[in-house]
Amino acid sequence: QLQLVQSGAEMKKPGASVKVSCKASGYTFIHYYMYWVRQAPGQGLEWMGMINPSGGSATYAQRFRGRISMTWDTSTRTVYMELSSLGSEDTAVYYCAREVGDDHMDVWGRGTTVTVSS
Amino acid sequence: QSALTQPASVSGSPGQSITISCTGTSSDVGNYNLVSWYQQHPGKAPKLMIFEVSKWPSGAFNRFSGSKSGNTASLTISGLQAEDEADYYCCSYAGSNIWVFGGGTKLTVL
Numbered sequence: 058q059l060q061l062v063q064s065g066a067e068m069k070k071p072g073a074s075v076k077v078s079c080k081a082s083g084y085t086f087i088h089y090y091m092y093w094v095r096q097a098p099g100q101g102l103e104w105m106g107m108i109n110p111s112g113g114s115a116t117y118a119q120r121f122r123g124r125i126s127m128t129w130d131t132s133t134r135t136v137y138m139e140l141s142s143l144g145s146e147d148t149a150v151y152y153c154a155r156e157v158g159d160d161h162m163d164v165w166g167r168g169t170t171v172t173v174s175s
Numbered sequence: 176q177s178a179l180t181q182p183a184s185v186s187g188s189p190g191q192s193i194t195i196s197c198t199g200t201s202s203d204v205g206n207y208n209l210v211s212w213y214q215q216h217p218g219k220a221p222k223l224m225i226f227e228v229s230k231w232p233s234g235a236f237n238r239f240s241g242s243k244s245g246n247t248a249s250l251t252i253s254g255l256q257a258e259d260e261a262d263y264y265c266c267s268y269a270g271s272n273i274w275v276f277g278g279g280t281k282l283t284v285l
Binding site for chain 1: 176178209211213215220221222223226227232262264266268271272273274275276277278279
């Protein structure tokens with residue numbers, strides 16, 4: 058069935074990097090962009106960026122440029138989001154979400170909790 | 176890109192109607208009919224409720240409706256039910272493949 062399965066929780070130290078995966082099933086993987094959205098504890102949703110698994114092009118929110126990278130693997134139908142130079146402010150739940158109709162997110166992963174602490 | 180502005184909280188009694196506003200600028204909400212709304216219950220992933228300002232996804236939620244005027248989009252929930260109690264977020268296209276969310280509104284059903 059249509060679903061996005063994300064990797065498990067991560068604990069990282071300040072300055073480290075984290076790579077979160079999102080495995081898609083139930084649809085043609087390369088036909089849909091994937092978005093990444095994060096939510097810090099008690100805070101709202103924040104759009105981080107998007108990637109096209111067909112062409113490979115990615116667009117990142119201004120505040121993450123230079124330390125974020127989104128990649129994909131067609132053979133495993135998986136999208137990855139890597140965030141570097143982690144600080145405590147990066148502690149959040151990270152969601153992947155499928156874009157449909159070029160303008161909204163119809164299927165979401167269950168989220169990956171990333172905790173940054175010394 | 177600044178977050179869209181939503182009221183922090185709204186409340187209503189069962190059966191009543193409430194409206195949540197989402198104010199942006201002429202660079203995002205005001206320039207595109209690409210506003211979507213998401214419902215999020217505690218500990219859960221967001222769920223699409225409205226897209227392209229006023230359209231319902233499949234498995235429509237007829238009690239939920241959307242509109243837009245100028246730089247402000249709105250989500251109206253009619254016939255409030257206990258299960259509508261959740262956080263609601265608007266999201267708008269802001270040009271150049273960039274998207275921006277609102278700060279979120281906590282809906283309390285009294």
